[in-house]
Amino acid sequence: MIALIESMLLTRTLPAAEFDLYFLGGQSNMEGFGKVDELPDSLAGRLPGVYIFHSPAAADQTAASGEGFWTILQPGHGTGFQIRNGVNRYSDRFGLELSMLHALRKANPDREIAVIKYARNGSSIAINAAGRFGCWDPDFHAEEGLHRDVNQYDHCLATIRNALADVDIDNDGIDDTLIPAGIAWMQGESDATIDLETADAYGTNLKRLMDLLRAALHQDDLPVVIGRISDSGNNPSGKVWTHGDALRQKQQAFVEGDRCAELVISTDEYQYSDPWHYDSEGYIDLGKQFAAAFERLQNPRGHRSVRVD
Template sequence: MNQKVLAFIALLLPIIGICQQTERDTIRLFYLGGQSNMDGFGLNAELPDSITSNLENVWIFHGNPAPDEDANGGLGLWTELQPGHGWEFSSNGDENKLSEYFGIELSFAKRLKEYYPNEKIAIIKYSRGGTSIDSVAAGRYGSWEPDYKGTKGINQYDHFLKTINMAMSVKDIDNDGIEDYLIQSGILWMQGESDAYREEVAFRYYGNLKRLMDLVRAALHRDDLPIVIGKISDSGNTKSGKTYRYSELVQYAQEKFARTEQNVTIVRSTQRYNYYDAWHYDSNGYIDLGQKFAEAIYNLNQK
């Protein structure tokens, strides 16, 4: 082999090496957060085959739901999506303990696959039942207020950050030997019920929601990331005839946020769902809510 050919090969080798090092899969990433109606109380036993079939190329990192002071909050690992990521799910970071319940993630992913048939989908989920944004309403469930210190300085926002940081630190989430490039594609937020019990807390909901969503966007490194808010509803299944005394104030704040903030919309279908109990939708409700979230976030991304 002559010297010119050898020199040409020598020039190509670094370029080939760079190409091999930068080969990456592109995956659409969505964050799911909030409280118990994002956790999900749908029963796996009631899932139709049409929802659980053909969910290939969908992965989920579900952060361990935990009280404010629990250092294990947010632990998780990437796995293929399947039923069991609802209420009572837990993770120690090495193994997931699936539950008998599901949330919006299954029907959400199913509908997204219809919109993006040739793309991979990734979901990061961290939510915890009973949690408020306002620290005054935290109680034993926890607060998303970033500055809330509690007794050990760990809150729900900290658990969210741990979930995000652990999930994003994995370079090959599907273990196919190719580095993954995650495209931030949206935030889905279903929360507000716990902020609707006290008048002064409900009045602060708009400001609290705006600040938290700004910080969630910042943590995901995109200031205009599309956001879909699920509008809270009231079952009326209590002796007083109303589950959340100041739900209208929180609903108003959610509508205001959707109208005034950039790249935000709201899902209102919750108003017609049936309930598992006084606080949580039935299985059909979660299936429909996931589909409505998918439709809304897809339309925002199309803009």
């Protein structure tokens, strides 16, 4: 499969338009719970020059279809986004993609952008933390069932494969070139709920998964931006993610050990719409922080965990 993706990335017919390609993945805070009706006017419309291929979240043990198609970015790619009868059904929610892509487009107005999004609410990397929400470990499989070997990683690869199979994403009749530019990853909460051993294994699990995603996009040093998990404290015990502090340390260790990765730490400052998800202002700021991190990684100055105002 990786060889096929490599061929799709490198084999293009000239002349071609060039797009910076980003992959967005993770769990619910990547899906996005911001409210579209709370967006400022500057983020409320379509964004010319930015195209998104968004495959709706799918459960493990279901066929990995990677359903989707390229469209111009607009609000509604948050949780609840669906595709029905070949038509996007936009939700009333948004994620960090809006402000991130607006910021990247503003910083590089001469560069067009393509983004592939696949995220699944509640999904884990650790196999023992998967529960009913799914798992990103390629080796995860169910004990029985028609699609017992299909997991979140399979859904992700199917999404990437289908997105790259379209050689003319803007439908102008000319083949396009997609240049891998970064991976945005917002996930880890589910891995912080089981036990300390699972949280401590997160760094190793995260590195393996990011290495696999970089391989799928055919670039070993592809910039990776990780969003640090945070805790609303909206739980009788005082913590929603019991082992969140331990997992945060592993997120920090990952970026410190990877010269092409950065950790966004602004999440501690956000308000919440429920015990698990940020409010609309939080998602807007989170996207800006991700964009700024990508800018730094693409023009390195030694940053690892910072925020911008």
